[in-house]
Amino acid sequence: MKTMSAPSAPSPRRRLPKEARLRQLLDVSWKLIRDEGTDALTLGRLAEAAGISKPVVYDHFGARNGLLAALYQDFDVRQTAIIDAAVAASKPTLKDKAGVIAKSYIDCVLTQGREIPGVLAALNGSPEIAAVKRQYQLAFIEKCQKIFAPFASPRTVPPASLWAMLGAADSLSHAAVAGEITEAQAREELFQTILNMVKRTR
Incomplete structure (x- = not known):
């Protein structure tokens, strides 16, 4: 990667x-x-x-909030580019799409290290800056909705399920950064979460 x-x-x-x-x-x-x-x-x-x-x-x-927002944007742009490239290069199966998203998401946070959880925590302290984070969350959810639509029935994954998946992705990646679980465990759990999310729509 x-x-x-x-x-x-x-x-x-x-x-x-x-x-x-x-x-x-x-x-x-x-x-x-x-x-x-x-x-x-x-x-x-x-x-x-x-x-x-x-x-x-x-x-x-x-102001400091502007700096934090710029840092989050910088991370998100790089994360998005890596995930998009991995998805584009993957095979057109649910397991392959779920696998590359799980791996890319966890790997990106781990590569940024302990810096990004601190930035995310600071972003949550301001309504204006939290809105910036929300914008990128919505973009990620929309991306996943399109990626998994071909494997879902009737061609859609409920928004609540996608938000749950994103919450799991953040929690697992931050737990891996903190050393509470391994990188492999984080990837596998997110992979299974995505698979189960899509399969429940069938």
């Missing part, structure tokens, strides 16, 4: 184009969370770690 690791941060001493600077700031943010925890991530601390002035960081994110 492709790695979720972001490219190395550019040198903070150079004047960078806006997009390159954003990439650098996101990379430095992930490292700060990994090394010091989500609570330590502030715009001021990010500016210090990136070797740039605070106004530059505020120009990109506006």
Whole structure:
């Protein structure tokens, strides 16, 4: 599977184009969370770690919530690309589709390590930022609805079942990150959850 690791941060001493600077700031943010925890991530601390002035960081994110939302979006974009590629390359069977989604979802969270659960927890603390998370959740559920429609009867999986599947995916991946279950156990349980979800519609 492709790695979720972001490219190395550019040198903070150079004047960078806006997009390159954003990439650098996101990379430095992930490292700060990994090394010091989500609570330590502030715009001021990010500016210090990136070797740039605070106004530059505020120009990109506006406030800490904007930074957290950007981090979640960064993770989701990479996760979506990996899952989409895995689904496209898989065989057109329920087991194959369920298998690649389970593996890709768990692997992506594990690759990001303990950083993403902290970001997700922080996102839940603000209604505005929780709305960002909800947007990506809905997109994932819609994607799964389309993927599994050919195997369901009558060509649909109930939304409640898809939300339950997503909750299981998050819980299992975070338990694997914490070391409470193994990576293989998380994948297998999510795989079986998806299979059972679709089979119940028949």
